[in-house]
Amino acid sequence: MSIGGFVEGRWAQAIPSFGSERMGAPVVAFCRLHDREIRAREPVTAPDAVVIQDPTLLHQIKVFDGLSPTGYVVINSGRSADELGIGELVKSLPAGHVLTVPATEIALRHVGRPVPNAVLLAALCALTGELKLESVEAAIRHKFKGDVGERNVAAAREAHAMCARGTAAKGAVTHAQAV
Amino acid sequence: MLKQCEGSQAVAEAVALCRPEVICAYPITPQTHIVEGLASLVKSGALSPCEYINVESEFAAMSVAIGASAAGARAYTATASQGILYMAEAVYNASGLGLPIVMTVGNRSIGAPINIWNDHTDSMALRDAGWIQLFAESNQEAVDLHIQAFKLAEELSMPVMVCMDGFILTHAYERVDVPTQEQVDAFLPRYVPRQSVDPDDPVTIGAMVGPEAFMEVRYLAHAKQMEALELIPQMAEEFRRVFGRSSGGLVRPYRCEDAETIVCALGSVNGTIQDVVDEMREAGVKIGSVSLCSFRPFPSAALGKVLGHASRVITIEKSLSVGIGGNVSHNLRMSLPGRDTKVYTVIAGLGGRAVTKASLRRTFEAAIRGTLDPLSFMDLNVKAVERQLEREKAARRTGPAAEAILRDLGPTVGASASTTTHGPAAGAAH
Secondary structure, eight states, X not given: OHHHHHHTTOXXXXXXXXXXXXXXXXXXEEEEEESSOOOOOSOOSSOSEEEESOGGGTTTSOTTTTOOTTOEEEEEOSSOTTTTTOHXXXXXXXXXXXXXXXXXXXXXXXXXXXXXXXXXXXXXXXXXXXXXXXXXXXXXXXXXXXXXXXHHHHHHHHHHHHHXXXXXXXXXXXXXXXX | OEXXXXXXXXXXXXXXXXXXXXXXXXXXXXXXXXXXXXXXXXXXXXXXXXXXXXXXXXXXXXXXXXXXXXTTOOEEEEEOHHHHHHTHHHHHHHHHTTOOXXXXXXXXXXXXXXXXXXXXXXXXXXXXXSOEEEEOSSHHHHHHHHHHHHHHHHHHTOOEEXXXXXXXXXXXXXXXXXXXXXXXXXXXXXXXXXXOOOTTSOOOSSOOOOTTTHHHHHHHHHHHHHHHHHHHHHHHHHHHHHHSSOOOSSEEEESOTTOSEEEEEXXXXXXXXXXXXXXXXXXXXXXXXXXXXXXESOOHHXXXXXXXXXSEEEEEESOOBTTTBOHHHHHHGGGSTTOOOEEEEEEOXXXXXXXXXXXXXXXXXXXXXXXXXXXXXXXXXXXXXXXXXXXXXXXXXOOOHHHHHHHHHOXXXXXXXXXXXXXXXXXXXX
């Protein structure tokens, strides 16, 4: 995301934080985008958007703490927000701000490995309009060369189109249906 | 070239532009990406001629750097945390022998308890080893300081440590301008060693020195660091001329001109502090901050000039000198001879505890009100400490303290790792 921001001429900062250095351990990463230099290096505690890569964390850690009341949420899941048990959260945010997308499945289909990152980034950008799809694609190609990059780009495009068409499960739609 | 990249990658590229001839390193978090980056530059041939030597430990890394430097090669290594302790004996040797090795320290805490996150305990443990210690505020400055470090080290025949905050800088993606080879070549001349081993012209390096000369040799190291006080600002100025931006120097003041309160800190926390300074200035508070780029040599005169008129100075310190308090404030008092400036030592961010704008502002406001203790611990969970002290008073076999405190705080803390303030003012970061 920060590379995509840079591509668009903005200032961007991304910082990961992890403890146990093993696959599957919970990790968190932060990203800031701004029109001027970003000097603060504190963790993001009041996010405008939260991306959940692993839905099993939803009920283990308070992942939505500090989220802006007008914030956005993207969750890697083929299930709806209600099925995931976050109906209350959906109600607290503006309509259409919660999105679930089966990112791991899309990645498996295109990349052949369960790497949902590029898919979720594209979904987040489709949802928020924060970055253009071209910038996301440029960032992916910058990070992953050759065939791996192209496969991730294809996966990102599918997710972007899906979100733009509204065929991913937007929480607000679910909410409206529930009501 | 302007790019968005990880701090470690940017530093690897900057070090490569300095044309090191020998790189020897042992990987340790959070330094690993730097030496991995350099290893691939050597392997691809992009950095040539250069020998990359995999060693079996940090002690070996510094020993190989010493050997390479003594043979007349430009030598580089990098480490962090327990790694710098493991090489400690050789760290002193490098400076005692006057070998201009450059080493990156990806600043990380020291165990026990084991912890991979950022603070400055590692560099502070070796602050008296005779190395120059420069602290980077941003990844751009980390890049620039490495280029200056080789020149400084070689001019003085003295090793230089470039300290950059682990994770907060090493793993952060930021906008960085990586200079061109031509620019670096124009700034950094070819290395001409003051001493080197040569089979055709044999010399001894590392003689036994008795009481008749040991003090003189040690004093010489101090004299050279005093020279560095002149050289570091000159080099920063020369750097600005060649590269078109300011980096390095001894101290960098921010909005200090009329400041009654000045905050002093090392490294990346300065950016966060500057944001708080701006916020408080907007509210009419006369506050400024100063980034201490050079910790060794300690720029007493330059800092004294900046602190001049301030009535109070607050140090934000990512290390704890157990049993007394602050490392920075202890040194800083030397800059304030005969003045009645109030000095507040604030220990913050140990073991990766987040240093937040909100907590900094609360701390600065307490100092201005006069309610801050001379030594305080930002966001310390006092209650958790008190409960442990109670437990220890009540029973003898209370077991290991770290485990007891983790148990006391409950399961969510372990999972939330470095990124939340675990204290009473906790704001979850996920």
